[in-house]
Amino acid sequence: LSIGNNDSRGALIVLEGLDRCGKTSQSSRLLSYLDSFGHSVELLRFPDRSTNVGQMISAYLSKQSHLNDHTIHLLFSANRWEKRSMMETKLKAGTTLIVDRYSYSGVAYSFAKGIDIEWCKAPEIGLLAPDLVLYLDIPPEKAAERGGYGDERYDHLEFQKKVAQCFQILCDSSWKIIDACQAMEDVEKQLQETALDRVITCQKGKPLSFLWR
Ligand code: DGP
Numbered sequence: 001l002s003i004g005n006n007d008s009r010g011a012l013i014v015l016e017g018l019d020r021c022g023k024t025s026q027s028s029r030l031l032s033y034l035d036s037f038g039h040s041v042e043l044l045r046f047p048d049r050s051t052n053v054g055q056m057i058s059a060y061l062s063k064q065s066h067l068n069d070h071t072i073h074l075l076f077s078a079n080r081w082e083k084r085s086m087m088e089t090k091l092k093a094g095t096t097l098i099v100d101r102y103s104y105s106g107v108a109y110s111f112a113k114g115i116d117i118e119w120c121k122a123p124e125i126g127l128l129a130p131d132l133v134l135y136l137d138i139p140p141e142k143a144a145e146r147g148g149y150g151d152e153r154y155d156h157l158e159f160q161k162k163v164a165q166c167f168q169i170l171c172d173s174s175w176k177i178i179d180a181c182q183a184m185e186d187v188e189k190q191l192q193e194t195a196l197d198r199v200i201t202c203q204k205g206k207p208l209s210f211l212w213r
Helices: 021-034 052-061 069-092 104-111 117-124 139-146 157-170 184-203
Strands: 012-016 039-043 096-100 132-139 175-179
Touching: 012 039, 012 104, 012 184, 021 039, 021 096, 021 184, 039 069, 052 069, 069 096, 069 104, 069 117, 104 117, 104 157, 132 184, 139 157, 157 175, 175 184
Parallel strands: 012 096, 012 132, 039 096, 132 175
Antiparallel strands: none
16 A cells, blocks of 8 residues: 555545534544555544634533624634634645535535525635545434434434434535445445545545535
8 A cells, every 4th residue: 555655635524414413433543544554644532622612612512602603604604714724734744534424514504504605615715625425324213313412502313303404415426425324344344435535535636626626
């Protein structure tokens, strides 16, 4: 494997899906896998609650603050914008980024709230486009059975059903849809194969592109 070549760029790999679809565990498993080749790889997560904007988002999600749907949408987007140049620098330096949620969650969750889809997409224009979107597909009812939801703002079945429909509308043929009801190891294997393939494609010179390509 030619993985690890210093002159080539890293891949931007995004994991998307409903709450409790297993993204977070699978992101860190995928990180270990790519790391085991000696490939430079890092994990990011949106929302990134560590920044000032992220703390506003966190307060909103935990219902400590109330913001209207348009305002919180723009904060989620700003939280991605504040990481954009760091992401570009890392990718160009050869580091692959595995990203737990990205602009697709941004659009799906706000669209599910009833905001116009084009309005939802607009603030994401110009962010880095992923080289690969891995969608962990799970029926909302199944996700709800997984130890129940927490008490954050979007954690209830009726809303998750709407989000699932919105993801379906956003999804295109470039996405890799993975059945997230399979055993964890099977999900993991499929993610590994697809991600490795995409890392190699990026190393071969696939140019960076921008949303919404
Ligand atoms: P997580 O940390 O992945 O559990 O995400 C927290 C919650 O926020 C989850 O219910 C999904 C939602 N979410 C993530 N990104 C966005 C976004 O960009 N916009 C909106 N409206 N919701 C988001």
